[in-house]
Amino acid sequence: MKFKILGSGAGIPSKSRNTQSYILDVVEELNQYFLIDASEALQHRIMSTTIRPAKIKHIFITHLHGDHIFGLPGFLSSRAHQGGEGVPLYIYAPAGLKEWVELTLRTSASHLNYPIHYIEVAHNMEFDADGFKVKSYLLDHAIESYLYVFIEPDKPGALKDEQLKRLGIQPGPFYKEIKQSDTFEFDGQIYNTSEFMNPPTEGRKVAVHGDTRVIQHPDYLDLVDGSDLIVHEATYLDGEGEKAHLYYHSEMSEVQKNFSSISYGKLIFSHISNRYDQEQINSISSTLPENMLLAYDFMEITIPRDSQ
Structure with a gap:
């Protein structure tokens, strides 16, 4: 599983940053991509990668700015x-997106040759995206904006080969039958498959935010806790917490402080204002702990199992 940043900027694109679009690469797991947000010039950003548009089957829009x-x-x-x-394509978004897209396509005489299924998002909803559980959480922004938490299903544990061999069961097609059954019979005796299975590997968890102020509610922190990767906006990087709050955005140090009580693998700060030049970005990056990163366009993060 990988996380790819097609655009890391806030509001207005700059020469070095496009506005926010992300890819959760689950090709290895599902042979597809999840797209989170669709900023201007998205097509051109994708052309600079190996991503195949037909493999994007689920799109998650955080908000309608x-x-x-x-x-x-x-x-x-x-x-x-x-x-x-x-x-087929599934688009998850706040109310209003379907109307806007259909009007735009109709006005521009654009015709699609595949079905789109629109799913209207609300607070504390849960969706199934081809086996991945996706949870939504309403954030604190000037308009309706959401956090999406992607939770991979647990990977079943491997069979305990040596234990089966001691019973006299050698590797072969019967192993597959055992793994797919709750019980199995051998030599006239019935066994519980669970006794011959290693523990499952816990699925990975990725939390991707739309625009928001810092949220301290316990329900929110519980939802984000344990994420292998958190992507959070940091429109402001340099201590302007009051200004960030006024404009319904977040300041980097306040996000760090807010997450100090939870566990996570990596934290990426994105949606960065174009006020910051590269020299400032480099200076700020050098002060961050190893597991915190400032996003940049075309950044790619591998999310290994057991990454925390």
Whole structure:
């Protein structure tokens, strides 16, 4: 599993940062990608990668500000000609997105050759995305904005080969039958499969935020706790907490402080204002702990199992 940043900027693109779009790469797990937000020039960003648009089957929109959705109609139109014919697409978004997309496509005489299923998101909902559990949480922003938490299913443990061999069961097709059954019979005796299985490997957890103020509610912190990767906005990096709060955004040190009571693998600060030049970014980055990173366009993070 990998997390890829197609755009890491806030509000207005700059020469070095496009606005927010992310890819959760689950090709190894599901042979597809999850797209989170669709900023302007999304198609061009994808062309600079090896991502195949037809393999994007689930899109999660955090909120309806333009810097998070202006690239969506163009992407949808191009996907129709890039292997997407007949491949259903699911779009999860706050109320209003479906109306806007359909109006845009209709006005521009754009026609799709695949079905779109729109799922209207609300607070504390849970979705199934081809086996991944996805939870939504309403954030604190000027308009309705959401956190999406992606939870991979646990991976079943391997069979205890040596234990089976001691019974006289050698490796072969019967091992597959055992693994797929609650019980199995051998030499006239019935055994519980669980006694011959190693513990499952816990699925990975990725928490991706839309625009928001810092939230200290216990329910929110419990939801984010244990994430292998947290992606949180840090429109402000340099101590302007009051200004961030005024404009419904977050300041980096306040996010760090808020997460000091929970466990997580890596924390990426993104949605960074274009006020900061590269020299400032480098200076701030050098002060961060090893597991905290400032996002940049085309950054790629591998999320290993047991990454915490």
